[in-house]
Amino acid sequence: MMHVALAFNLRRESAREQDSAEPPAEPPGSPGTDIYAEWDDLQTIQAVEAALASRYQVTLVEADLDAFDSFRRLRPDLVFNMAEGLLGASREAQIPAMLDMLGLPYTGSDPVTLGICLDKRRTKEVLTCHGVPTPRFFTVDSLAEIPARLRYPLMVKPILEGSSKGVTDKALVHDRRSLVRQLEWVLDTYRQPALVEEFLPGREFTVALLGNGSTLQVLPIVEINLDTLPAGVSPIYSYEAKWIWDTEEQPLEIFSCPAPLEPLLQRQIEELCRRAFKVLGCRDWCRIDVRLDARGLPQIIELNPLPGILPRPEQNSCFPKAARAAGMPYQELILAVVDAAAERLGLDRRGGCNERRHLL
Numbered sequence: 001m002m003h004v005a006l007a008f009n010l011r012r013e014s015a016r017e018q019d020s021a022e023p024p025a026e027p028p029g030s031p032g033t034d035i036y037a038e039w040d041d042l043q044t045i046q047a048v049e050a051a052l053a054s055r056y057q058v059t060l061v062e063a064d065l066d067a068f069d070s071f072r073r074l075r076p077d078l079v080f081n082m083a084e085g086l087l088g089a090s091r092e093a094q095i096p097a098m099l100d101m102l103g104l105p106y107t108g109s110d111p112v113t114l115g116i117c118l119d120k121r122r123t124k125e126v127l128t129c130h131g132v133p134t135p136r137f138f139t140v141d142s143l144a145e146i147p148a149r150l151r152y153p154l155m156v157k158p159i160l161e162g163s164s165k166g167v168t169d170k171a172l173v174h175d176r177r178s179l180v181r182q183l184e185w186v187l188d189t190y191r192q193p194a195l196v197e198e199f200l201p202g203r204e205f206t207v208a209l210l211g212n213g214s215t216l217q218v219l220p221i222v223e224i225n226l227d228t229l230p231a232g233v234s235p236i237y238s239y240e241a242k243w244i245w246d247t248e249e250q251p252l253e254i255f256s257c258p259a260p261l262e263p264l265l266q267r268q269i270e271e272l273c274r275r276a277f278k279v280l281g282c283r284d285w286c287r288i289d290v291r292l293d294a295r296g297l298p299q300i301i302e303l304n305p306l307p308g309i310l311p312r313p314e315q316n317s318c319f320p321k322a323a324r325a326a327g328m329p330y331q332e333l334i335l336a337v338v339d340a341a342a343e344r345l346g347l348d349r350r351g352g353c354n355e356r357r358h359l360l
Contacts, residue, residue, distance in 0.1 A: 002347070004056040004338065005076035006049055007083040007095050009063050011039035038084040038163045043338040045082075047311035051334035052080060058061040063095050071102055078233040078347060079106035080338060084306060089160050092118050092306055107341040113281040117303045120159045120195045123280065130279040132272065133299040135291075137197035140183055146176075155236070156182040162304065164239040166190055172199060172234040175348075198293045200299060202292025204237060205259055207273045208307065208322035210285050210333075211340050216277065218270045219322035223259035228252060255316060257325045269298045276300050284340040287319050309333070 045060070052058045061070045063083035071079070075113040079099055085091025093111035100111065109117070116122045127134045139159060140146060153174045158166035166186055179196070186194040202224060208219040226235040229252070230245060245252060261269070273288045280303055287307035290298045310317035311330050323333040341347075 002056045002077045002078060002342075003059065003074075003224045004052050005059045005061050005071065005074055005079045005220060006045070006052060007061050007063050007067070007079050007081045008045050008046060008048075009039040009083050009085065009152075011041050038165070040082060040084075041310075043312075044310050047330060048080065048309065048334055049084065051331040052338070054331055054337060056338075066072045067095065068098050068102075071099065071104060075102075075104065076103070078338065078341065078345075079104055081106045081108050082306065082309070084162070089119060090115055092162075095343050105341070105345045105347065107284050107337050109281065109286070113283070114305055117280060117282075117305050118160055118162065120157060120302055121193070123302060124195075124197075126280060127276060127300055130275070130277050130280060133293075133297065135198040135200055135293075135299055135301070137195055138194060140187070140263050142187070143180060143183060146180065146183070150176070150179070151198075152179075154179060155195075155197050155199050156186060157195045157197070158186050159195045160192050161190065162306075163308070164237065164242045167236070167238055169234050169236070169238045171238060172236050184237060186244050200291040200293045200301075201235075202294065202296060203289045204292075204301075205298075206271060206318045207288045207290055208285070208319045209273060209277050209282070209288065210336055212283060212344050215340070215343070216274060219319075219328075220258035220325035221266065221269060222263065222318045222322055223256040223261075225254050225256060228254045242340075248312070251314050255318070256319060257318075257321050265296070265298070271299050272300065276303060280305075283344065285319075285337050 042245045049058055049060060059074055059076060061067055061074070063085065071348055081095055083095040085094045092114040096106060096114060097111040099106045116126060122135050122141050124137055138147065152340050153172055156173055156179065166189070170178070170182055173182050183194050206222045206224065209216060210219060211217050214215055224235070229235070229241055241254070242254070269290055272290065277286055282303065282305050285307060287304040289301040289304070291301050293299055307319040308317050309319055311320065315326070320333060328336065342356050
């Protein structure tokens with residue numbers, strides 16, 4: 001029987017502290033309020049554990065300062081990695097680097113890919129080098145670096161955040177005054193450079209990919225219907241749209257899956273995402289955000305090689321949503337990630353045990 005360790009970070013503070021249906025007067029995020037937004041809640045961790053335990057022996061290992069000793073002692077056959085980390089630009093890469101040091105196999109991308117994909121600047125540099133379309137951009141470490149002549153509108157983001165942290169409703173700027181204000185806020189709040197990129201005015205999609213090489217499959221594409229957002233807000237999938245206006249009690253009717261697409265555009269998006277998956281060195285699974293430019297052509301916004309996998313449909317988590325549209329229940333999705341990793345690693349997949357050992 002294969003022994004799988006589940007590496008996770010448990011969010012003990014809710015990222016949904018505000019539930020107002022009205023756009024907030026000031027951006028909601030700061031290191032004090034959204035720092036744990038990328039971590040998983042207990043229900044998600046338990047759902048992944050249950051899926052794994054339907055076939056494997058499972059041990060839970062929290063990705064804290066004791067994780068190295070835990071993995072070194074347990075030496076599982078495989079680690080299912082969903083740990084996001086906390087501190088620094090390497091945070092998503094820390095558990096995989098630790099596992100590489102211990103010689104333990106794991107699901108998902110390696111430390112290099114995770115580090116690059118977390119850094120929006122480095123991601124776009126790699127994509128640009130390989131000729132994969134992505135919006136034009138520059139980065140700002142201080143307000144003195146703002147170019148004199150710019151074409152608006154522009155998007156402003158912290159370069160080292162996920163889960164829409166720092167991408168507030170005010171991230172879309174239309175003039176120099178709002179650009180300076182948003183840059184000032186990002187630099188002061190997140191203590192990291194800001195990415196400024198060309199705003200693409202077309203439709204927005206997110207694309208789930210599962211597998212490797214010739215077995216890589218693109219799941220049904222999810223469209224984010226931005227015209228369903230509250231009146232008067234920016235046409236972007238912002239922090240507020242993801243964490244405040246969209247609640248389990250009143251989920252936004254914001255997604256279409258499968259997205260209504262002409263066959264040519266669907267093929268263009270799928271091929272673009274396959275290319276991005278390959279050039280960034282992704283493994284096993286990834287969710288890729290795509291937006292259409294003014295000509296209606298798709299461009300890559302960013303890659304998420306540690307995709308969110310909230311289990312309940314009302315939570316509007318896009319990777320499980322795409323899997324359900326493909327006829328793949330949540331348990332099957334989790335096991336498919338293990339299967340992809342096991343095939344890549346040449347592991348013998350033996351199941352039938354649902355014993356669980358906890359290290360919490």
